[in-house]
Amino acid sequence: MSIQIADLAKEFGLRPGHVATVLDDLGIAHDHASFEADDDALELIREALAEVSPDSPITAKGAVTPREAAALLGVGAADVQRTLVQKLKTMATLTTQLKPEVAQKLFEQFGAKLQFADAAAAKPVAPKPKPAPKQPAARKRPPVVTIMGHVDHGKTSLLDKIRKSNVVDTEHGGITQHIGAYQVELPEGVITFLDTPGHEAFTAMRARGAMVTDIAVLVVAADDGVMPQTIEAINHAKSAKVPIIVAVNKIDVPGANPDRVMSELTQHGLVPEAFGGDTIVCKVSALTGEGIPNLLEMILLQAEMLQLTADPKGPVEAYVVEARLDKGRGPVATILVKNGTLKKGQSLLIDTAYGRIRSMLDYRGKQIDEAGPSVPAEVTGLNQVPEAGQKVEVFEKEAEARTEAERRIESRKSPTHQGRGLTLKGLREKLSQGEIKELNLVVRADVQGSVEAVCGVLQKIKNEEAQVRIIHRGVGNVTRSDVDLAYTADAICLGFNVGVESGARSQAKQRGVEIRTYKIIYELAEDIEKAIKGMLEPKFEEQHLGTVEIRMVFDLSRYGKVAGCYVTEGKVVRGCQVRVRRNKEVVYEGKIASLKHLKDDVREMAAGFECGIQFEGWTGFEVGDVIEAFEMVQV
Ligand code: GDP
Numbered sequence: 142m143s144i145q146i147a148d149l150a151k152e153f154g155l156r157p158g159h160v161a162t163v164l165d166d167l168g169i170a171h172d173h174a175s176f177e178a179d180d181d182a183l184e185l186i187r188e189a190l191a192e193v194s195p196d197s198p199i200t201a202k203g204a205v206t207p208r209e210a211a212a213l214l215g216v217g218a219a220d221v222q223r224t225l226v227q228k229l230k231t232m233a234t235l236t237t238q239l240k241p242e243v244a245q246k247l248f249e250q251f252g253a254k255l256q257f258a259d260a261a262a263a264k265p266v267a268p269k270p271k272p273a274p275k276q277p278a279a280r281k282r283p284p285v286v287t288i289m290g291h292v293d294h295g296k297t298s299l300l301d302k303i304r305k306s307n308v309v310d311t312e313h314g315g316i317t318q319h320i321g322a323y324q325v326e327l328p329e330g331v332i333t334f335l336d337t338p339g340h341e342a343f344t345a346m347r348a349r350g351a352m353v354t355d356i357a358v359l360v361v362a363a364d365d366g367v368m369p370q371t372i373e374a375i376n377h378a379k380s381a382k383v384p385i386i387v388a389v390n391k392i393d394v395p396g397a398n399p400d401r402v403m404s405e406l407t408q409h410g411l412v413p414e415a416f417g418g419d420t421i422v423c424k425v426s427a428l429t430g431e432g433i434p435n436l437l438e439m440i441l442l443q444a445e446m447l448q449l450t451a452d453p454k455g456p457v458e459a460y461v462v463e464a465r466l467d468k469g470r471g472p473v474a475t476i477l478v479k480n481g482t483l484k485k486g487q488s489l490l491i492d493t494a495y496g497r498i499r500s501m502l503d504y505r506g507k508q509i510d511e512a513g514p515s516v517p518a519e520v521t522g523l524n525q526v527p528e529a530g531q532k533v534e535v536f537e538k539e540a541e542a543r544t545e546a547e548r549r550i551e552s553r554k555s556p557t558h559q560g561r562g563l564t565l566k567g568l569r570e571k572l573s574q575g576e577i578k579e580l581n582l583v584v585r586a587d588v589q590g591s592v593e594a595v596c597g598v599l600q601k602i603k604n605e606e607a608q609v610r611i612i613h614r615g616v617g618n619v620t621r622s623d624v625d626l627a628y629t630a631d632a633i634c635l636g637f638n639v640g641v642e643s644g645a646r647s648q649a650k651q652r653g654v655e656i657r658t659y660k661i662i663y664e665l666a667e668d669i670e671k672a673i674k675g676m677l678e679p680k681f682e683e684q685h686l687g688t689v690e691i692r693m694v695f696d697l698s699r700y701g702k703v704a705g706c707y708v709t710e711g712k713v714v715r716g717c718q719v720r721v722r723r724n725k726e727v728v729y730e731g732k733i734a735s736l737k738h739l740k741d742d743v744r745e746m747a748a749g750f751e752c753g754i755q756f757e758g759w760t761g762f763e764v765g766d767v768i769e770a771f772e773m774v775q776v
Contacts, residue, residue, distance in 0.1 A: 144183065145175050150215060153190045156253060158199030158213030163189045165200065165258070173212040174417065198254035204238040204264065205255070208419075214251050217414045219421050219439065224250050226445050227329070234446060235419055240264075282451040282514040283324065283331040284444035285353050285477065287383075288338040289374035290360035295390040296338035298427035299360055303334065303437070306430055321463025321475035321529075322517035323504040330441045333477070333515045335462060340370070340377035341622040342529070347381055348625040348652065349530030351460035353477050356443050357383045358436070359411075360390050363397035363424070367405040369615060373622070375409050376613040380630045384443055385411060386421045388436055393426040451514035457481035459533040461491060462517065464526045472496075472526040475519045476512070476533055483518060484511045488539040491527040493549050495542040498522050564655045565633060565672040578607055580673060581632035583623045584614040585639050591662075592616055595637045598666045607673050618642045619656055628652045637665060681773040687711020687748065689768040695753070702760040703737075703753045706768065713752070713770040714745040720769045721762065728766065732757045 146164075150157045157173070163186060164171045169178060178186065199213055207225060211218040218235055225231045228250055231243055239247065241257060241264065248255035288296045307325040325332045335342075335354065343354060357378040361371055378385050387406060389399045403413045403422060412418020421439045425432035458481060464474035474491065476483060488497050499522035501509050512518035536542040582599065586592040592614050599609050612630050613623065619634050619641045625648070627634050634649070636658035641649075649656050659665040693705030706713075713719075715736040721729040736743055737753040746752040756762070 142179070143175050143177055146171065146173065147215060149186070149190065153193070155190065155193055155195055156199060156213065157215045158201075158253070158255075159193050159195070159197065160186075160190065161213060162200040163193065165202065173209065196254070198256040199248065200256050200258050201244070202258050204241070205244045206236050206238055207233050208235040210239070210244065210247055211414075213255075214248065214253055216251060218419060219414050219442065221247065222446070223438070223442050226442060232445060232448065279450035279452045279455075280514075282449050283333050284355040284440060284447065284449055285322075285333045285335065285515055286356045286358055286440055287335045287343050287354040288358045288360060288388075289340045289343065289378065290338075290390075291362070291365070291368035291370040291374075294360045294362040294365065294368070294371070295427045296360050299358075299388065299390060299425070299433075300334060300336060300338060302427045302430055303433060306433065307437070320502070320504050320517060320519040322477055324515075324517070325437065327437055327441070329438065330444070331515070332437060332440055332444075333517060335477075337463065337529075340374040341625075343381070344377050344622055344625040344629060346460070346462070346530030347629045349528060350532055351462075351530040352381065353460050353462065353479065354381070354383055355447060355449055356440055357385045358440070359385050359387050361387060361402050361406070362391045362394075363389050363399045363402055364391050364394045366398075366402050367409065372409055373613065373615060375411065377622075377626055379410070380612050380626060384447070386423065386436070386439055386443055387411060387413070388432075389422060389424045390427055392424045392431065393429050399424050449515075451478075451480045453482050453513040455481050457483060457533070457535045459483055461527050461529050461531045461533060463529055466526050467521075470500075470521045472523045473519055473521050474523060474527055475517055477517050478512055478514050480514060481535075482511050482513045483520070483533075483535075485509075488536040488542045489520075489523065490534045490536055490542040490545055491523065492531045493546045494523045494525045494527040495536075495539065495546045496523040497539050564653075565657070565668065579610040580607055580669070581610050581612050581627075581630045582669075583619075583627045583630075583632050583634045584611055585617060585619050585623065585634070585636045586614075587616070587638040589616055591637055595635070595662060595665065598662060599635075599669060602666065602670050602673060604673055609669065609673070619645050619658075621645045621648050624648045624652060624654050624656070627654045633657065635659070635665060635669075637662065681775055683771050684774045685711065686717055686770040686772060687713050689713050689752075689754070689770060691754075691762055691764055691766040691768065692751075694762065694764055701755070702762075703755055704762045704766075705751070706754050707751050708746050708748045710748050711770070712745050712747045713754070713768070714772070715743065717770050717772050719756070720771070721756075722767050722769065723763065723765070728761065729756060729759045731759060733770070 146157045146160045150160045161171060161173060164176055169176055207221045208218055211221045225233055229243060229246055233239060245255045288300055290296050303325060304323055319336060322333055322335050359374055361367060389402050391397055392399055407416060411420040413420050413422040423432055423436040423439055425436050459476050459478040462475050462477045467473045485498050485501050498520045502519045503509050504517055584595055586595050596611050596614055602609050612632055613626055618639050619636045621644050623634050624645050634656040638660060641656055687708055688710045689706045689708050691704045692707050695703045695705055697703055715733060718732055720727055733754055734757045735755040738746060
């Protein structure tokens, strides 16, 4: 039978590590959580355990990681890490092998003793020497946090509560400005919160190139549990590879069930530490404030592990987090600096907006002259309102910024300016060039059952070069946020029996993201399969443009033979495809090589006008021939 080490430890008033030590002594295999034993063996183990004092040392066979230490001590991995960082000033991930003396001190912090079976094996395997940091001037910077979660689970309340209880400002009457971000200063460190909660804003910013969030706090109401937008938030954060800390909110509500939330989370790949995983879960109430100090501490702990650094003297890397038009002050933008320092008087270019920083305010509404890494600042002086998520560039002179802005505006007028999105047709090329190995998909369907069915079918599709990865699935129409996510993850949006939300279609067009909708699951699967195998043939359809009659034939010495034509219906376009009929019989199929009106080259001619036409490689036309103009459009 299988026996839990933790249960046995509890029974004897010992730590799991003591049980593991006895098992090791007796030569019984275990995985630090459970072991297999029959009644006789268990009897033997119990006898041995009865002899063990809670003060006796725990024996480790080799070097210990924080995760193993937590298992041996019977405490949470977050507790272990917090102790390492705060008490022992040691940075370690859950799987870092600790030095023997550090491991022993760690055990002492928890009132336990650690000894090593083999002193030589206890030495951590020397890690590969790290390359020297590129920027020696890099300094620790505060983490930037976004709060996400389902509607009404308390995102706004949590942000407000944190702001009210932690942002001290006597000078300005305690009223902080809503500038899109604020900072909380704690004895252990500073945290920057983005004030626009939700994964939509997060991914919209990413789609514009800004990756400002370091940590996502996922708010889940304890009286409601994991909901569709909770799952969306998880998928969006995961796609951005941003670590998630869970805040189980509303624990003050009678009947709230945080444990249920935790087990629901495991189904979505977030395994709480209490269940042996490494997701930090904090129980909080945005109403009473309970648990919020612990949440803030956990954010700082996570930040320590991420080793966030920036060089305040380095080149400026900054992004807009919010912008608006203020009646009195003109365009104002809140900028968050990732690297370098933003200074009053600098000239900025943000996409096509430019200007000199006239004034800078912090989130308390206080005038500041500069803003370093992770410090949000509201600036004025731009000529227009930029978009959230856009990159901020610093220029020596305002004139240079303006010239570049004008150049950008001009270049966007050209039709070649397009999104960079992935299309099923383009997939093959990227696969063969080794650019991508997975086809990322965002899947939407009408009901949960069809979401499961579609995903089930899709997940079976793969070949040697690529496989399908579903980065997000959900019930309902394709949304703008889906398009943003698809854009950032180089994915395609698939809809099954659903429509496309208004705005999402134009967003997709602008970003070059492909949305494909289907009514038959088999066709959907077939297209994806063909795309992966590079067999997806684009379907074209003939679209009629217009009808033209040849009324005269000229033979011009300079140009050669030209058909003098009259457009009877629709239009004719230079370069378009044509079919020429003589008494119903087709005498030519090809393209228009030149289209002139009087002496000028024209792009197209409408009904009721005369024009001169030459065909590609054909001069056999006669008066009375009828030209059908058409183009092939992809369906
Ligand atoms: P959001 O949509 O996620 O931003 O949620 P809100 O912050 O607007 O909160 C939704 C509702 O839940 C509001 O009526 C809040 O007062 C309430 N609420 C938020 N947090 C708590 C909490 O911790 N306890 C209780 N009892 N109510 C809360």
